[in-house]
Amino acid sequence: MHKLKIRIDMDKTTAMGPGKADLLELIIETGSISAAAKRMHMSYRRAWELVDVMNHCFDEPLVITNVGGKSGGGAEVTAFGLSMLQSYRQLIRKTSELAASEISSITRHLRKETH
């Protein structure tokens, strides 16, 4: 199975990409970084780092955390974070549609079997 992956890098850091977008979605769904991390089979530390990178790359925070809460890691995706997520998803969708012939001229030559 092939997959189109799009990243937006700032200098040498990925500001937005497939992993960060999935993480944002799961934080929205679960309301917590640790629950989102678990769903992605990722350590809490790693998920926290991804959030921290995003929050530092952009001029507004995408995720705010409620430190000291009973659940220890309650988190919320901000309106700004949601808007970045939506723009990213739309970028993928638009590319898949509008550059379908270029994508397929590459992917139709990919071997089917895993090895």
Add this chain to the structure above:
Amino acid sequence: MHKLKIRIDMDKTTAMGPGKADLLELIIETGSISAAAKRMHMSYRRAWELVDVMNHCFDEPLVITNVGGKSGGGAEVTAFGLSMLQSYRQLIRKTSELAASEISSITRHLRKETH
């Protein structure tokens, strides 16, 4: 400075992406994997691995090597490899043009300073 990066993954392997495309271009230019590797500040071993991954992901080789040559590592990008490279470059170009508003709605919120 921000950069749009597009990868095409097959299963968990990147079949084509920014590094592999640059490597193909430098192999065309230099006629050798080791010279291309040097220009990318990459070990010969790493460059050779990238070539090997590409050649295994696609149904035809993108690079053929002339083993045993005096120069030890003469390499040639095949017509097929060139066509994959061109499709990939066109995919980037088309995405940058046609999804410009989605890209800019993300990148205009990136912080300008490095940190």
